[in-house]
Amino acid sequence: MLRFAHINFLWGLLAIPVFVLFFMQVSIWKKKAIKRLGDRAVVLRMMPDVSFSRPWLKFILFAVAYAMVIIGAADPQLGSKIEEVKRKGADLMILLDVSNSMLAQDLAPNRLDNAKRAISQLIDNLEGDRIGLIVFAGQAYVQLPITTDYSAAKLFLNTVNTNMVPTQGTAIGAAIEMGMKSFDFKNGTGKAMIVITDGENHEDDAVAAAKSAAGQDVSIHVIGVGSVDGAPIPQYQDGKQVGFIMDESNKQVLTKLNEEMCKEIAAAGEGSYVRATNANSGMNIVMDQIGKIQRKEVDSKSFRDYEDRFQIFIGIALVLLLVEFFISNRKSQRLSNLKLFEVKK
Structure with missing residues (x-):
């Protein structure tokens, strides 16, 4: 052609x-x-x-x-010659917390942007694995269905912000359940989820959801973002910071990393827990664990340059x-x- x-x-x-x-x-x-x-x-x-x-x-x-x-x-x-190629891969679903607490700046530049940068680097290193993205706050939504289109994955990732979920909160359990519904269990490939959150779960029983997923051979790995000492939550208007979120007593609301909750979810999901820092997102450690899951050889089509x-x-x-x-x-x-x-x- x-x-x-x-x-x-x-x-x-x-x-x-x-x-x-x-x-x-x-x-x-x-x-x-x-x-x-x-x-x-x-x-x-x-x-x-x-x-x-x-x-x-x-x-x-x-x-x-x-x-x-x-x-x-x-x-x-x-x-444009179509060629049949073989690939080995697993199904990986990223569950990203987009609640307002993810705007806290105890990780540079803030928790959410730090997490997005780590996910972007993960996508750059993927070869053959399929990836999907679910965003959650008080509710969970599929932002990107499972795909091998890494360019589309990065495009959808760039659009993620705290305004895309209208209901505030942190429904980790709902996100895990939605991730389970997004997997195709008939293809025989290994499956895993990576939950990136500050662990302030107020909505459901995330531990029970993780345990249920592990019972279906889906491991749940958790990356905790934030500090245990806590940080104020910036408040924005027209794209500019105008202060911090205050409580009813007119005191700054501090958001803290609930590390115990993150560890419990990872343990129930038979996965690993890593705390992210400015120097290390923890993604490499998690991917080393995910690398042990089963990868099935499947047919795929690609185009020659x-x-x-x-x-x-x-x-x-x-x-x-x-x-x-x-x-x-x-x-x-x-x-x-x-x-x-x-x-x-």
């Missing part, structure tokens, strides 16, 4: 008819000029070295060379321009004296 990397450059081919009209006008002007000098046959005998065919040949070479340059600039490409062919057209253009440069507008004396069809007497 042929395609052009820069197809807009092909509009330059529309200049060729303009060149043709201009050249024809010049040719007509030359003929009229000769006619004004006198009888055409007499004038031509007075200019024996002038060639009227060579300018046409030079123009044709120039026009074709120009067309080759334009086509080369558009970068024609060949490829397109191969550039602009070099051919640029090469042809250079050759034509070189030939055009060495063709003189005057007749060759050697060729003029060479009379192949003259009958000798």
Whole structure:
């Protein structure tokens, strides 16, 4: 299949008819000029070295060379052969806390952005594994279904913010249950979840949900974000921080990492718990544990990269321009004296 990397450059081919009209006008002007000098046959005998065919040949070479340059600039490409490839992978679901407490700045720049950066680095290192994303606060939503499209995963990740879940809270259990519903248990691949949260679960029994998931061979790993000492929650208006969230007594609300809850969830889910820091997100430690789960070989389709062919057209253009440069507008004396069809007497 042929395609052009820069197809807009092909509009330059529309200049060729303009060149043709201009050249024809010049040719007509030359003929009229000769006619004004006198009888055409007499004038031509007075200019024996002038060639009227060579300018046409030079123009044709120039026009074709120009067309080759334009086509080369558009970068024609060949490829797109579908190939069957094998991949080994597991299903991985990320459960990301997007409650307001994730805006606390005890991790730089804040808990949520720190977690998103760690997930982005994880996606960059994936090979063959499928990944999905669930966001949760007081409720849980599937942000990205399980997929191997890592570009789409990063695109959806970039849109995550604390305003996407209207109900505040931290329903970790609901997120785990939704993750279980998102898995395809018929494909036989290993499955795991990574919960990234500050552990302030106020909505449901996350430990029971994790234990239920482990009973279906889905391990639950937890990355705790935040500090045990707590940090205030910034309040924003029109994208600018205007202070911190206050309680009914007009005191700053402190959000603390509930490390005990995180550990309980990980233990019930037969997974690992890691506390994130500014220096280490803990994602590598968790992925080392997840690397032990079963990975099944499955068929997948991929496309071979397109191969550039602009070099051919640029090469042809250079050759034509070189030939055009060495063709003189005057007749060759050697060729003029060479009379192949003259009958000798």
